[in-house]
Amino acid sequence: AKKPGQTISKGHKNYDLMLNLQLGIRYSVGKHGSVASVLQQSDFDPKEKFWTRFPPEGSKTTPPHQSPEFRWKDYCPAVFRHLRELFQIDPADYMLAICGNDALRELSSPGKSGSCFYLTHDDRFIIKTAKKSEVKVLTRMLLSYYRHVSQYPDSLVTRFFGVHCVKPIGGLKTRFIVMGNLFYSEYRIHRRFDLKGSSHGRRTDKPEGEIDENTTLKDLDLNFVFRLQRDWFQEFIKQINRDCEFLEAERIMDYSLLVGVHFRNGNNCEKMGLSPFLLRSGKTGSFQNEKFMRGCRFLEAELQNMDRLSAGRKPLIRLGANMPARAERISRRSDYDQYMTQGRVAHWTPSRSRGSCEVVLYFGIIDILQDYDITKKIEHAYKSLQVDPVSISAVDPKHYSKRFRDFIGRIFIEER
Ligand code: ATP
Ligand code: CA
Ligand code: CA
Numbered sequence: 001a002k003k004p005g006q007t008i009s010k011g012h013k014n015y016d017l018m019l020n021l022q023l024g025i026r027y028s029v030g031k032h033g034s035v036a037s038v039l040q041q042s043d044f045d046p047k048e049k050f051w052t053r054f055p056p057e058g059s060k061t062t063p064p065h066q067s068p069e070f071r072w073k074d075y076c077p078a079v080f081r082h083l084r085e086l087f088q089i090d091p092a093d094y095m096l097a098i099c100g101n102d103a104l105r106e107l108s109s110p111g112k113s114g115s116c117f118y119l120t121h122d123d124r125f126i127i128k129t130a131k132k133s134e135v136k137v138l139t140r141m142l143l144s145y146y147r148h149v150s151q152y153p154d155s156l157v158t159r160f161f162g163v164h165c166v167k168p169i170g171g172l173k174t175r176f177i178v179m180g181n182l183f184y185s186e187y188r189i190h191r192r193f194d195l196k197g198s199s200h201g202r203r204t205d206k207p208e209g210e211i212d213e214n215t216t217l218k219d220l221d222l223n224f225v226f227r228l229q230r231d232w233f234q235e236f237i238k239q240i241n242r243d244c245e246f247l248e249a250e251r252i253m254d255y256s257l258l259v260g261v262h263f264r265n266g267n268n269c270e271k272m273g274l275s276p277f278l279l280r281s282g283k284t285g286s287f288q289n290e291k292f293m294r295g296c297r298f299l300e301a302e303l304q305n306m307d308r309l310s311a312g313r314k315p316l317i318r319l320g321a322n323m324p325a326r327a328e329r330i331s332r333r334s335d336y337d338q339y340m341t342q343g344r345v346a347h348w349t350p351s352r353s354r355g356s357c358e359v360v361l362y363f364g365i366i367d368i369l370q371d372y373d374i375t376k377k378i379e380h381a382y383k384s385l386q387v388d389p390v391s392i393s394a395v396d397p398k399h400y401s402k403r404f405r406d407f408i409g410r411i412f413i414e415e416r
Helices: 015-031 077-086 091-099 132-151 230-249 266-271 276-281 324-329 335-342 374-384 397-411
Strands: 051-054 070-074 105-107 117-119 125-130 160-168 174-180 191-195 216-218 224-228 256-263 298-305 356-366 412-414
Touching (some): 015 051, 015 070, 015 174, 077 132, 077 160, 091 125, 132 160, 132 230, 224 230, 224 397, 230 397, 230 412, 397 412
Parallel strands (some): 191 216
Antiparallel strands (some): 070 160, 125 174, 160 174, 191 256, 224 298, 256 356, 298 356
16 A cells, blocks of 8 residues: 655755754664663753754764754653653664654645644654644643653553754754654554544545545544443543543643544445445454554454444534533434433443444544643634534633543443
8 A cells, every 4th residue: 555645855845854853863862872760850851951063064973964054952852761661662663763764754734733744664653843832831741741651551642752853054943743653553544533522623624535544534524433342441431531630630632532443344344334445455364463562552342333324424423412502403303313412322222233343443642732821712712702612622621621531431332
């Protein structure tokens, strides 16, 4: 299959920038062979300056290179070294993936924020350009993030491996955040959903025919629920709650649950009316593969089709249960309406023989660097004038987290 994104080769507008990033990371990772045993308080201080000059002719500590001079900054490098170790990222693998001869690929900007995304050749790492405010949020919460992911190895929050800045002489700063690709796996991801639990604007703008594996689908595009084995379900919900508590305490909002779906069994999926191209590309294999399981968060699940919604692209959540004000606008009585007004899918017992499909899910909580600052407050006030305030994504962190968890509680259900 053709890999998504555009390879960054000579002549690409960001060629120099990527070269600088690669030089910088090779320098940073190579500089500290072994991890110091204990982190100090000062290691978390973003004011500690780690700027390095990279003149083209090289210096005592930096190699010669082919681009104009630039400066390189590492944010809290000792902390990220520890984090990489915690997440079992081998330094040599890390360096090779990002700085090896294989070019990075630029993804055609998947988000609305204007950030650029780069994928390493081996698909393991994603590098996202970040705003100054996002780097601030990350460094501000770094200590509690570190504690959280140390305490909960199964945490679903994005794994961060490094934060850097490149500044060409006379040019602008570009900040980068290196993180894990949630969809790094040997199984093909057939559908991806970016879910927030809000409904305003939460539908892909692509026409049905153009939707493929690389399309990021949203809340209103989801027309099935995920049925999980009981103990997995409970583990999953427990971890979602812990992670949301953490994010709420850090006053974070606007994050999403990113879900990647791998369909295991073509036949059933076809019965469910899923597009045939999915079925052709399905791979099968053993799930007991040790190597594959390590560092990967996935669950086997069953997709449960929403009964009459199987035909067409009707949304699972048109109205959230937390939006009772709008519920009376539904005129049609159906299982679907009942489901919506009850608000909890646990009470909804569809017959299991009707369209279900085995899947493997990959997921994590992404885009966690937006705090509830003044711009969001204004966005909320402004949008509330136009639409139902609970349906928009910019609500305060407490509400955000509640709505997010409520939503997850409706789309994931427990095997009984
Ligand atoms: P916005 O703020 O408009 O939502 P953004 O530019 O901040 O967008 P993100 O929400 O971080 O971007 O990511 C956009 C998309 O990129 C996601 O919906 C997802 O498809 C993909 N993506 C982001 N992070 C990861 C990750 N760690 N693993 C896999 N895919 C990712
Ligand atoms: Ca986002
Ligand atoms: Ca964002």
